[in-house]
Amino acid sequence: MSAELDDLYQEVILDHNRRPRNFRRLEGGQHAEGFNPLCGDRLTVYLQIDDEGRIGDVSFQGSGCAISKASASLMTDSVKGATVAEAARLFDRFQQMITGPADGPIDRLGKLEALAGVRRFPVRVKCASLAWHTLRAALEANEGMVTTE
Amino acid sequence: MPAGSPSSAQTFDVARIRRDFPILQRRVHGRPLVYLDNAATTQKPAAVVDRLARYYREENANIHRGVHALSVEATDAYDAARETVRRFLNAGDAREIVFVRGTTEAINLVAATWGRTHLGAGDEVVVTEMEHHSNIVPWQLACQAAGARLRVAPITDAGELRLDAFEQLLCPRTRVVAVNHVSNALGTVNPVKEIARRAHAHGAVVLVDGAQAVAHLPVDVRAIGCDFYAFSGHKVFGPTGVGALWGRAELLDAMPPYQGGGDMIRSVTFERTLYNELPYKFEAGTPNIAGAVGLASALDYVAAIGLDRIAAHEHELTSYGTDALSCIGGLRLTGTAPGKAGILAFVIDDIHPHDIGTILDRAGVAIRAGHHCCQPLMGRLGVPATARASLALYNTREDVDALAAALRDAKAVFA
Known part of the structure; x- marks a missing residue:
């Protein structure tokens, strides 16, 4: 096994794939559905925004590869309690990390840094960003389906 | 025997065939390339690459309109390519061979032109899952x-x-039956002769999508008894962007043109245009001349080896691969029809096909993961996607062993 593969499929990713956090339906909030036509990944992100404009609760459901599932799971953990603007900034920084130069420095993104290995697998960037695109659609209360295409 | 032709020895000499394909020498991620994505596209023998280069270096000109020597040579090469396709499909007449971009364009051509003149309200078209x-x-x-x-x-x-x-679906309203010869996602070889017989008994015409058949088993359109047969050059060791549609002359004659333009006309005035004869009526504009010439060299290459022998080699390798993959715990083959062609499609418990594809790639093993442009079939199988290894004449038991070993690595990652 190559070091790059070990980096991509590191224990945190495998753990979130096996036991995704916040993997449930949330009633009474906003949601959006995301689809990656390339590989058939499909997930729904559910949100509840509290009175202060913060993401009070967030969850997801769906099926997909290990990268898309782990990314969705890690995302829900990291945006819970964030304001809408903070979540949008986090998405930008996450996107920069997974599309950045293969050996460039990694931004400090806490648990999300586990997905930095995606930089070396450009065809998997869409898998890692699907949940985030879907989150943005849910924040905009966009009920239509977003795709990574 | 022309230069670059494969050996016609009785034994199927895979090592020698592999030497005909320069790309098989390269390494991927530091590992020898194990190319098992032949259903997506096949690799090209040096004979085809050299033929394309020779066309552009020595013969390039537009066809059917020049009086100069190069145009005559290019026209001759293009016409000869059509005759090669006719012979390859055992069609009766080269006028029945229309060069197209590929299988997709061939089917669109028939659906659009035959469909426009023969499909009416309440009529039915039968396809398969x-x-x-x-x-x-x-x-x-x-x-x-x-x-x-x-x-x-x-x-x-x-x-x-x-x-x-x-x-039971066939009825007097059935106008056309469209079916693949070999399934790209399952490997199933459809009984196209029997399908054509039954469809004709109900007055329907039959189109066979031969994209996955031509590189793997002998095709004889007259023995099948179908009305249209479509295939792509790049899936039979030829260039991309060229393929052929065979159709019965009387059907093609009665169909309106697909596209208008140069070469497809006999005379044009602003009041009235007379169309050219077959097959030029369906070949508007400058065609893919180099592609057709390259395709002919690919068909010559395959014919020199013999599709019966290729089929036997791939059948043996499919059996070997089926046994090798069946030993892997949690792996389930999708598509287990008896006598199937060299497609090994599968799913593995708790590992998404896309993750399998990435891990195999790093071992130098190229397969396809996804829905294989068969979303309705994936729905029928109850899976979002499958992983697919697809064989060709240059694949070996060592390739299958490398596939199985890399799958064990993938299982270890996700254990």
Whole structure:
């Protein structure tokens, strides 16, 4: 096994794939559905925004590869309690990390840094960003389906 | 024997065949390339690459309109390529061979032109659950335009067409039956001769999508008894962007042109245009001359080895691969029809096909993961996607062993 593969499929990713956090339906909030036509990944992100404009609760459901599932799971953990603007900034920084130069420095993104290995697998960037695109659609209360295409 | 032709020795000499394909020498991620994505596209023998280069270096000119020597040579090469395709399919007449971009364009051509003149409100088009999107969507478009209805013949869990259920769909309103010769996602070889016989008994015409057949088994359109046969050059060791449609002359003659332009006309005035004869009526504009010439060299290459021998080699390798993959715990083959072609499609418990594809790639093993342009079939199988290894004449037991070893690595990652 190559070091790059070990980096991509590191224990945190495998753990979130096996036991995704916040993997449930949330009633009474906003949601959006995301689809990656390339590989058939499909997930729904559910949100509840509290009175202060913060993401009070967030969850997801769906099926997909290990990268898309782990990314969705890690995302829900990291945006819970964030304001809408903070979540949008986090998405930008996450996107920069997974599309950045293969050996460039990694931004400090806490648990999300586990997905930095995606930089070396450009065809998997869409898998890692699907949940985030879907989150943005849910924040905009966009009920239509977003795709990574 | 022309230079670059393969050995015609009785034994199937894979090592020698592999030397004909320069790309098989390269390494991927530091590992020897194990190319098992032949259903997506096949690699090209040096004979084809050299033929393309020779065309552009020595013969390039436009066809059918120049009086100069190069134009005559290019026209001769293009016409000879058409005759090569005719011989390859055992068609009766080279006028029945239309050069197109590939299988997709061939099916769109028939659906659009034959469909426009023969499909009406209430008519029916029959396809199967195992069709590629390119043999579904053109018919949906034709049905929408005509107010006709698309009917779908079901398959068994093993991936075989249910002939009894297919027969029940046939009725006097059935105008066309469109079916693949070999399924790209399952490997199933459809009984196209029997399908054509039953469809004709109900007055329907039959189009066979031969994209996955031509590189793997002998094709004889007259023995099949179909009305149209479509294939792509790049899936039979030829260049991309060229393929052929065979159609019965009387059907092609009665169909309106697909595209208008140069070469497809006999005379043009602003009041009235007379169309050219077959096959030029369907070849508007400057065609892919180099592509057709390259395709002919690919067909010559395959014919020199012999499709019977290629089929036997791939059948043996498919059996070997089926046994090797069946030993892997949690792996389930999708598509287990008896006598299937060299497609090994599978799913593994708790590992998504896309993750399998990435891990195999780093071991130098190229496969395809996804829905294989068969989303309705994936729905029928109850999976979002499958992983697919697809064989060709240059694959070996060592390739299959490398696949199995890399799959064990993938299982170790996700254990």
